[in-house]
Structures are given as structure tokens and as C-alpha cells.
Amino acid sequence: MIDLQRLGVRYADDGPATLADVDLHIEEGELALLVGGTGVGKSTLLGTINGLVPHFTGGRLSGRVTVGGYDTRTHPPREMADVVGRVGQDPLAGFVTDTVEDEIAYGMEQLAVPPATMRKRVEEVLDLLGIAELRARPLAALSGGQQQRVAIAAALASAPSVLVLDEPTSALDPGAAEDVLAAITRLVHDLGTTVVMAEHRLERAVQYADSVIVLPGGGAVRAGDPATMMIDSPVAPPVIQLGRLAGWAPLPLSVRDARRAARPLRDSLTAPTTTRRAPGDVVLQARGVTVRYGDRVAVRQVDVDLHAGSVTALMGRNGSGKSSLQWALQGSGPRAAGSVRVDGIETASQRGLVGLVPQTASDLLYLESVDAECAAAGPQARDILDALAPGIDGAQHPRDLSEGQRLALVLAVQLSAGPRVVLLDEPTRGLDYRAKAALVEQLDSLAAQGHAVLVATHDVEFVAQAADRVVVLAEGEVIADGPTAEVIASSPIFAPQVAKILAPQPFLTVDQVARAMPDSVAR
Amino acid sequence: MRRLPRSVHPVAWWIWALGLAVAAACTTNPILLLLLIGVSCFVVLLRRGDAPWSRSLRVYLALGAAIVAIRMLFRVLLGGPGGGTVLIDLPSIPLPSFAAGIHLLGPIYSSSLLDGLYDGLHLAAMVVCLGAANSLANPKRLLKSVPMGLYDIGTVVVVAVSVFPQLAESLGRVRRAQRLRHDAATSRRHLVRMTIVPVLADALDRSLALAAAMDSRGYGRHGSASSRRRLLTGAMTIVGLIGVCVGAYGLFDERAPETRRWPVFIAGLVLGVAGVVVSSIGRRVTRYRPDPFDLSAIGVAAGGALSAALMVWATDVAPADLHPDTLPATWPVFGVLPLVAACAGLLAVVASPAPVLSRTREATA
Structure with missing residues (x-):
């Protein structure tokens, strides 16, 4: 179906090749998963499939790409629209019209599909993705998961034989991501659509893949069967890491398979030693915090204590009040009632007591270089940045940094005021495993310096590694507050993969298992 | 059998609203203007859907009220010519010579205030009529047609x-x-x-x-159209549009030479239309669920057009009814013709079916 022959892509003539000498063949009806860290060329590879690279992005392409018999050299993306459907990372940015039905019909209108067929196909894809009840709704009023399903429906409506998805779930909470991935697998099963997908959440996606395409960096590409390719893939979800650690063969890809393989390991392990930091005294004390927008109560009389030298995770679904609570704690967001005190001082009355890294961290940055941002923030900012993420070139433009480096820069800017409390709103969004591990280390060092850290996140694996304590919000109320192991291990939704595989043993992360493992099982 | 709820072609609603606005432009009679405002509000309340833009009528009503208030305020602040009863005799504030001709405050005459009120209502009625169109038909859907x-x-x-x-x-x-x-x-x-x-x-x-x-x-996707043809049709359309603009300017400018009036206007129009027609030959784009321009749409449009036509006719037949005297102030009266003209917009309610609400849509789904 898709044929890449000796494909090479470079964006600047004197720069390094983003892709070099790629030979790849993807069969009809296959679900192919692209695996690799950020910046190794996943988006470029996806872009070559419908001709966006190089027709839209510029750059120099060598070799040959044919999809369903069309050569992208002679066919720009708009002429490929009936063969390749594309879904991007941010669905809202790609919407042309303003209601669900019109959006789904838009692609077909461009392809001059007869009105009667169009009517029928709109109804079919509405049912296929389970969004029939949303048909007349304005697109902007939908939740992220619903928007992404509409975007997939809109791409599918033109009946393309290939669907290209560029990190379709990176902006979604776990429930919504699950919905979208379930919809995608159903397409592969029911329609025989060829799907090529780049995805950060490998833990969910890898078990459904027919083939895995690994991009180790440097422009090379390897492809093959998922169980063999994941053995040495540069990024791997916890289930794979555990499998590698225990030396299971064939490598189990799903929690279900891993549970069956884990029986001997489970019996040989002794309970993990707790290496938890001992929480210090209370730094931030919030009592009866209430946030309301008109009639809607976003946060309802929440009491929270944050301790020095500990990392607390704030979890809950989208719209459960996580962001509103953080902004209220920081002091610059609206607060209808309650008090937030840091060492006895009300946060609303004094800036700099609490540092907050907002969801779109880049909103804080406005200067042309990293050095200029650090200089504007304060004398210690550059040192803090070097401690958090060593080796960032000071002359670089902040927008050219990777997602994780930019986050470190914003964190450094916020820390340079010397706040004792640091809040982070969804910092794991768009980070790959390596960047997440770096963030875990950064938070560890903050806690070691005596900061109180509160991280709002959806990412359970991240919470298992980083947090000492978990607070769960639902409908603006605190429904759980306790040590990480107690709160997340007992929950069917929040349990990390390692906990699911090794239950009833109370392990949360692969590191804990590695430490507790008797040497005889390890090799 | 009752007609099924259905949406009416957006162009029909815009013709209707423009008709009412033209009618409002013909008169300064406050009762006729209030009637026109009332008619458009009535139709909107009965025929609007429940989409976000349907709630915008309130904004236009507020805008109208603001226009009336500002007009009257200026009459008080800047005084102005007038006669009849002096309502309040405010002291006049003298201004330096560079602002000659403008004087602040001064006596407020009843006729001056009434003129301000009528003027404001005149403008407000037009704004509300166009606002009505905005709440009845999504402006974006209009672009689709x-x-x-x-x-x-x-x-x-x-x-x-x-x-x-x-x-x-x-x-x-x-x-x-x-x-x-x-x-x-x-x-x-x-x-x-x-x-x-x-x-x-x-x-x-x-x-x-x-x-x-x-x-x-x-x-x-341009399909088979060659790039040369695209360039040609694009140039035709643009030159045509420029011609229309120049011609339209000439039509309203009485000192413009004859050649810059109708000839340029018509030539521009022909060129523009030709460009549009030629470029649409090669295009292959279909439309999803277009609203048909059917009998109810014709009825709606006719309601507005009738209102405008009757009011224009009334400017010939009964000009006194449309512009009541303010000096001396008389109670505005009018005959049957302007009354019928103002109420003709109500035909739209009879002609159009009930709107589709997403609630009813969900109930049937």
C-alpha cells in the first residue's frame, strides 16, 4: 500500500538529514506504529506519506514515495486527499467549519462527492466513531477526546485507504485517549484501513500494532514485528521495560500477557523497601478554597496542605478543577472563598511566594534567546537552568528548544524568584519517556532542596515515579488524599502497569522491581 | 398536516431583513419605527434556532437603545437649532473662536429633543432589523451559498x-x-x-x-483547470470588481463624467460575473445538505421585499405620514398604507416552518 524507496529528507542543504536511505513497505490493512523520541523525524516520515513533506513544509526529498499507486512527487497533498486521510495533534487547529456535521462533510465537498452519497457517509462515520449525538454541536464546545474523534471521522468520511495519525492522543486525558485508540483499532478491524500512527502512549497502543517502525535517530529507520522490535527500542513503556528486566521471551506487549509471564517473578519478589522522602513541615496551607465561574462551581471548599521536601500529584479527569485549584493556590487566579497561606502569608497579597508553570508553558516566554530570558528573570536563573537541564545553548531561540527543555527554562524562570512552593500544570503533555524521566529527576532535586511541589497530571506512570502523595479531584472536590502507593495502586483506572502486572505485590515502578529483584531471576 | 420543523435558506432571511431595514430607512415616524422593531423581534422570537448566534438579538437591541440615548444626549450637550417649547433653559458655555459654530448646552427645545429621538430610532430600527437576520441565519451559512x-x-x-x-x-x-x-x-x-x-x-x-x-x-483541488486559465479568470474577477467599485462611486457622485457612471459600472459587473462563471466551470465541489430556496424561502423574502416596496411607495403617496412634524410637535399619525408596509414583515412567520432545535433533534435521534 505504502512504499518508501531510498527516501531521504533534509530541510537545510548544509544541515543533517532528517531521514536518510529509508526503505519501507506497509501492507494494506496494517496498523503500523512509529516509535521514537521527540525530534527523530516521526512527523517528517508521516508527512511524506501524503506529500505534505516536501510540498507544504519545504525541504529536499530524495527517493520515491508511492501510496496506492500515486507518486507524491507529482501529486501534492490536495490531490492525494482521496487516498490519504490525515489527523494532527491538535484537532481544534485543523477544523475548518464550526459544527460537527459540516466538518465531517468538508473533505467530501472538496472531493466533489455527490450529495446523496455524502449524506449517507456522514451518518455512517458518525455511528462508526460513536459521535452521532454530537452532530449539531459547535466544535469548540466539545471535549478534547470528542474533538479528536470528530477529526478522525472527518478524515475517514472521504473513504481514504490510508489514515495517517500524528500523535492523536498526546493532548488527551487517559479516558479520552482510550476512546480514540479504541476507535482507531476498530477501523483497522472493520474497514481494513491502513493506519500509520505516531504515538507517545506506547503502553496503550503497542499491543494493537501489526508492525512497529523504530526511529532510533540519525535518520535511520527499522521496521518489523512488535515483539522483536520492542526488545531494543529506544523508548519503551513500563510493561516492556519490566519484560526486558525479567528477560521474558517472547516479550509480552500487553498487561494481560505480562501478568501470565510474571507468575514466577511475583513469587520470588519481596516487598519493596520504601525509599520515600520524609515530608517536612507544612509550607502551604489552603483552607476552604472555592472557585466559581458564574453559576458553575469549579473548586468546592478544598483543603490542601503541601509539605516541604515532597512532591504531590494532583489527578482527576479533564474539567475536574485541577487548573482552577492551582491558579487559586498561586494567588493570581479567581478565588471566591477560602484562604491560602505560605508560611502564614496570604498568597493573593504577595507575588513570588508560589511559582506556577502553566499548561502552555511557552506563553511565559517572549524574548529571542534563552540567555535573554534568563537575564530578564534574574541573576540565578541561568544557574538553576543548568542544574535542571544541563547543556542548553544560550543563544538558541526558546521556540526551537524541545518540549522538555522549554519546560525546564520556564521552571528556571519561575524558580529564580525563590518560591518555596512550585506548581506545575500538566507538564507531561507532549513529553516522551526520556523527557519524563528527566522531569522526574528535576522534581526530585527540587524536593531535595526543600521545595513543596504540586504537579497536576493525567500520567499515572509519571505519578508512580515522581510523587510521594496523590490528591484526586472529582467535580471540584477532593475524593482521595494519601500516599501514592495507597491511592493509585488500589484504583482500577489509576493503577500503573507494573502494579497491574505484579498485584497483589505492592510495586509501582520498574526501578522498585529492579532493586527488589533477587539476582537469580534477573539473569 | 403541520409542517415539519426545518431551517429556511439563509439568503431568504437576509432579504427579509434588508427589506425591513429599507422600510425603516424611509421613515422617521417613531410609531412606524417601533412597529418595525416589534415585527423583527416577534419573528426572531418565533423562528430562531438554539445555536449560539441565535441569542444575539439582545445585543442588537441594547445597541439600538444606546444609539437613541447617545443621539439625545448630543442634542442636549450641543444644543442645536430648534424651536417650540423650551424644556429646560441651561446656561450656554462660550467656546473660543476656533470652535465657532459649536456651542455647549444652552436652552433645550422640545423640537430639537424630538428630532434626536426620531433620528436615533431611525438608526436603531435599521440596526435591529439587520441584527434580526444575524440571529435567524448563521452568517457563515450565508457564505456557503x-x-x-x-x-x-x-x-x-x-x-x-x-x-x-x-x-x-x-x-x-x-x-x-x-x-x-x-x-x-x-x-x-x-x-x-x-x-x-x-x-x-x-x-x-x-x-x-x-x-x-x-x-x-x-x-x-483544481482538477483539470490549467494554471493559465486560473490566472485569467482571477484577473477577470478582480478587474471586474474594481470596475464595479469605480462605477458605483460614479453613480453617486453627481459631478463625475457620464462615461465614469453606468458604462464603467455595467462593464465591471459583466466582467466580474463572467470571471466568476468561467472559474466555476472547472470547479468540482459539492455541497452538503444545502438549504433549498423553496416556497417558504420565497415567502420569507417576499415579506421583507413587500414591506420595503410598500414603504417606498408610501414616500410618494403619503410623505407627511412618514416624517411627522416636530415644529410644532404633533402626534405622529399615518394612514393604512404605511401601517400595512410596517406589518408586512410578519408574512415571514406565516411562510416559514418552525425552526429546528437541537433538543428536538436529539429526541428524534
């Missing part, structure tokens, strides 16, 4: 219109985030730059993403 040759321009307008709420959203987000920075002393210098750089970067990112999405979905 443009001829095929203008399809690309229509899409561009739709995209441009949707940029503004997005810009407002990202501006709010960036301002909120910037307040988090503690280095306020240095940042005051950079205030404009601090907000503009992230907002523009955001807008640029979004527009690139949108362009990539539209390209991938087949926007701008």
Missing part, C-alpha cells in the same frame, strides 16, 4: 472570521500567564512585546496547522 466561483474567497472569509475569537482566547491566556512572571519591574518595559510575541507565534502556529489540514483534505 455564494456562487461556486467565489467559493475560495468564501472559505477565506470563514477562516478569517474564526481567527478573531481564537486571538481573543490566546490573548487572554497569555496575559494571564504573563502575570505569573515575577520580574515585573523589567517586564513593564516589554509589556506590548510580552503579549504580542506569544500571541502572534500562537496565531502563526495555528494558521500553519490549519493550512496543512486544509491542504490534506483537498482544499483547492
